[in-house]
């Protein structure tokens with residue numbers, strides 16, 4: 001598969017944009033080679049400028065749960081666009097989308113829209129600090145919550161892939177306010193709560209981790225997280241990746257979580273930049289203009305993003321069978337990958353929840369960040385390029401989740417397994 005036009009663009013981009021990309025994970029640093037310049041998508045497939053077609057498991061890193069260019073989503077965006085792009089004023093679609101969020105997350109009494117997951121988590125933490133009057137926060141090793149200072153401490157995703165999990169430019173004094181614990185270490189968490197619980201404003205966590213590859217929470221870990229509330233600590237479920245993906249009510253619904261605040265993004269915007277944070281009225285009433293915690297955004301609640309998000313959520317809400325489809329196709333893909341890798345004698349562990357999946361190239365179990373790092377990244381590179389050259393676009397790092405959309409089905413699973421056989 002040749003990509004001369006993508007290669008020329010990437011070379012030129014490097015002269016104008018750091019690393020040639022607008023977000024580091026796109027640069028293929030973990031796997032080498034040139035990223036395809038994607039210019040068109042339809043359903044489960046994307047096309048690059050060179051005319052190559054790929055089966056897409058990146059799906060813009062999660063938002064496109066209905067696949068690319070869903071006709072009803074595009075139609076709604078077009079219709080709203082005709083009236084203008086943005087007003088910087090309240091818009092009826094914000095009200096409609098807020099109601100949808102509340103229907104999906106019964107614990108959310110008030111919700112504020114922002115434009116990225118980073119803004120959502122950053123704002124939720126500011127709110128938690130403003131509400132509790134405490135400074136410390138807790139996060140987990142290998143979890144990624146966007147690139148706000150204080151959250152870029154032992155972070156997952158691109159930060160982990162590029163080996164800079166604790167970013168330069170984050171003042172040490174600031175990083176010291178972030179306590180980093182092991183994901184799935186319930187006893188470690190309990191111990192910290194006993195010692196410092198009364199200084200901690202909030203615990204932020206990925207309910208199913210996607211940013212160290214997929215890690216599934218243990219029951220005891222989820223229990224320990226909820227015990228934090230006995231110390232007056234706010235629990236923030238970062239559902240930017242899992243929200244509306246694992247179920248309509250995300251991981252909160254799937255695992256029966258009771259967070260004080262939830263952060264959302266990705267699927268919420270249906271492919272345009274929308275994100276949100278929300279929770280109990282008493283906490284959310286501290287946000288300006290009701291309360292003293294300031295947070296604002298020129299394009300927050302942008303009508304186009306509200307329209308694509310609303311159209312996406314309406315489709316998901318109207319047909320619960322879509323989640324059953326994602327689960328069935330996910331299970332089929334998982335079983336097929338396992339069968340091929342086992343038959344070829346490749347050591348592996350597959351972690352999957354619904355439509356999020358990672359193949360780690362190590363014996364399992366893989367429940368923690370340390371276990372995830374045991375994956376054979378050299379083997380992953382060959383897996384990735386073996387698939388890419390056969391027209392299957394897998395996330396270009398082992399520390400990411402592959403996503404399915406409702407447009408993925410039996411045919412796509414078969415195509416993937418065939419590509420894997422060829423690659424191996």
Ligand SMILES: Cc1ncc(COP(=O)(O)O)c(C=O)c1O
Nearest residue numbers: 116117118144145146238240241
């Ligand atoms: C769990 C989680 N939280 C927060 C973010 C940050 O979102 P964004 O990239 O929209 O800033 C991401 C993804 O980037 C994420 O996966």
Ligand SMILES: N[C@H](C=O)CCC(=O)O
Nearest residue numbers: 023024025061157158211
């Ligand atoms: N893992 C990240 C978000 O979920 C990938 C997106 C990015 O950093 O560009």
